Amino acid sequence: MASHTVPDTTPETSSETGAPIAMFRGRPITELPHDLYIPPDALEVILEAFEGPLDLLLYLIRRHNLDILDIPIAEVTEQYMVYIDLMQGLRLDLAAEYLAMAAVLAEIKSRMLLPRPAAVAEPEADPRAELIRRLQEYERYKDAAAGIDALPRLEREVHPVVVAFPARQVRRPEPVVGLAALGRAYVEVLLAAERYAHHHITREPLSVRERMVLVLGRLAEAPYTAFTQLFTVEEGRRGVVVAFLAILELLRESLIEIVQSGPEGPIYVKAAA
Amino acid sequence: MSPEEIKPIVEAALMVAGEPLGVDRLAALFGENDGIREEVEQALAALREDYAGRGIELKEVAQGFRFQARTELAPWLNRLWEEKPPRYSRALLETLAIIAYRQPVTRGDIEDLRGVALSTGMLKTLLEREWIRVVGHREVPGRPAVYATTPKFLDYFNLRTLSELPPLPEMRPIEAPEEVAPSGPAAAQGEMELCEVVGEVAEG
Numbered sequence: 001m002a003s004h005t006v007p008d009t010t011p012e013t014s015s016e017t018g019a020p021i022a023m024f025r026g027r028p029i030t031e032l033p034h035d036l037y038i039p040p041d042a043l044e045v046i047l048e049a050f051e052g053p054l055d056l057l058l059y060l061i062r063r064h065n066l067d068i069l070d071i072p073i074a075e076v077t078e079q080y081m082v083y084i085d086l087m088q089g090l091r092l093d094l095a096a097e098y099l100a101m102a103a104v105l106a107e108i109k110s111r112m113l114l115p116r117p118a119a120v121a122e123p124e125a126d127p128r129a130e131l132i133r134r135l136q137e138y139e140r141y142k143d144a145a146a147g148i149d150a151l152p153r154l155e156r157e158v159h160p161v162v163v164a165f166p167a168r169q170v171r172r173p174e175p176v177v178g179l180a181a182l183g184r185a186y187v188e189v190l191l192a193a194e195r196y197a198h199h200h201i202t203r204e205p206l207s208v209r210e211r212m213v214l215v216l217g218r219l220a221e222a223p224y225t226a227f228t229q230l231f232t233v234e235e236g237r238r239g240v241v242v243a244f245l246a247i248l249e250l251l252r253e254s255l256i257e258i259v260q261s262g263p264e265g266p267i268y269v270k271a272a273a
Numbered sequence: 274m275s276p277e278e279i280k281p282i283v284e285a286a287l288m289v290a291g292e293p294l295g296v297d298r299l300a301a302l303f304g305e306n307d308g309i310r311e312e313v314e315q316a317l318a319a320l321r322e323d324y325a326g327r328g329i330e331l332k333e334v335a336q337g338f339r340f341q342a343r344t345e346l347a348p349w350l351n352r353l354w355e356e357k358p359p360r361y362s363r364a365l366l367e368t369l370a371i372i373a374y375r376q377p378v379t380r381g382d383i384e385d386l387r388g389v390a391l392s393t394g395m396l397k398t399l400l401e402r403e404w405i406r407v408v409g410h411r412e413v414p415g416r417p418a419v420y421a422t423t424p425k426f427l428d429y430f431n432l433r434t435l436s437e438l439p440p441l442p443e444m445r446p447i448e449a450p451e452e453v454a455p456s457g458p459a460a461a462q463g464e465m466e467l468c469e470v471v472g473e474v475a476e477g
Binding site: 052053055141146149156159165 | 285287288289291329339340341342344347350351358359361363364366367369370371373374386387388389390428429430431432438439441442443444445446447
């Protein structure tokens, strides 16, 4: 709820001290209504200062000994109707509840003033009873709200002890992903993808035999050739596989030798002596 | 672990936790030992005695125990901060009171009692503060949400249980309709009596 015009003090205390209950358009509002009629220029104040028609009615009954039947209903109703025209930009929803209350009061008064037929044995229920019950019930919770407001509470009377405790955050360093691990992961993906590939049986476009001849030819030119240089990566996987098979086959037939300069050193291929 | 070892750990845990700690959470600090709950409770009782007469007290609220400054010191402590403690509107407090004392309640119940429609943000504000929560839906047309207060609400207002709330005020008499109910044609007379009764009540 907007609070720009809510008085800082409750209506009860302000009426006793005579201090303005609110400022409205630069003028102090010192007097609250003695009946349900609210001067139009104070309407906004009333709407903000009271929590609704029950609240206003309670205030009038408790502080001004208002007899809820002694209200000039016709006058009040007429004046309330004027409000509706003034209310275009105001809290029409709230004003409606005040109007509804005025209607209830008018109904009660009219029923009280009607002569009762003497023939009716059962006395009609007092039309005021329901309104009074609502007022009393509302008042209980209004008082209870004040009770809750008076409780000690956090941010006002209750200050918990909080001792700063450093190094509370547990740092879990992100693992560093090496290129090798990335490569392995990629190979796994490739392998997994391959399992879904269709298996085509075709004639071997690059025969192992043909490649064996090719390798032997390369070794004739350069008898000491690095293992990796015997592969032509542009041929793709199949070409590489064929080349590898050719080398293994040549090795098995003792046509080539494979040598290594040392552990983890580069691998060389040379023609058999 | 001996009580001499448990007590300082409980004391320190309550101070650094930044929120109330229940016996379960405190006991969990010591592993799965049988009987550790009782030992923690003894440590809490001992701490409460240790802090008697100090500026700090051990207080039990809904979600557990917390150390806090004694509330009567608040006027001095509040000078530490420039901004004033937050105030809550009457509308918010009345809504909260109705939920606290009549829970579970629907929005309609609250509006009937207060005689005004709730502003749209009111329940949302209370829900966001986690003072209230939706505990179900009433089986009537529209299946309105039913609201109740939370342990966090009790913590905020320094309470352990709802029974620690101040008792709901009694209904105060406005008048006694049955005494002044006009019988027969004397409606005007009834009105006179009503005036007198209202006057007496207001004076008394």
